[in-house]
Amino acid sequence: MANFSYGVIAAVGVLVAISLGFVAMDPDEIVAERAPEPAAMPNQPPVDEVMVVESPPPVVSMPLGTSTPECKADNTCYLPYNLEVAAGTAVTWTNDDTVAHTVSSGTTDGLTGLFDSGLVMPEAAFEYVFEEPGTYDYYCIVHPWMAGIVTVS
Numbered sequence: 001m002a003n004f005s006y007g008v009i010a011a012v013g014v015l016v017a018i019s020l021g022f023v024a025m026d027p028d029e030i031v032a033e034r035a036p037e038p039a040a041m042p043n044q045p046p047v048d049e050v051m052v053v054e055s056p057p058p059v060v061s062m063p064l065g066t067s068t069p070e071c072k073a074d075n076t077c078y079l080p081y082n083l084e085v086a087a088g089t090a091v092t093w094t095n096d097d098t099v100a101h102t103v104s105s106g107t108t109d110g111l112t113g114l115f116d117s118g119l120v121m122p123e124a125a126f127e128y129v130f131e132e133p134g135t136y137d138y139y140c141i142v143h144p145w146m147a148g149i150v151t152v153s
């Protein structure tokens, strides 16, 4: 008889403990546990798209008016003055002036012979692919104050 009573008391005790456990739970918590996984944020593109960094086009302009030396003072004879590109990039120079220019590798101290556009007429363009990292000076043989740099990484 004593064993049976202890058994009932123990069983009731376990049930009470379980019931108290449920009562103690915050109803919001129960709902939160059963809520479905939130969907991906619709405004966030996939990670691989986020990693794509748009670089400016590898284009250098020979702007209007560079046939007079004023552009030398603020390095605006070629724009941008120093173009930074990755190895293997094809760089395009566009002649946006009204007279012919050249894109000749080297400085007025001497041509390097790596590239030389010859005369690039107005509205024409010259392209060169930089395969090796380095700093490449170039200038215009016709207007030697025109100087620019391509930095290849």
Ligand SMILES: [Cu+2]
Pocket: 066, 067, 100, 101, 102, 140, 141, 142, 143, 146
């Ligand atoms: Cu020129």
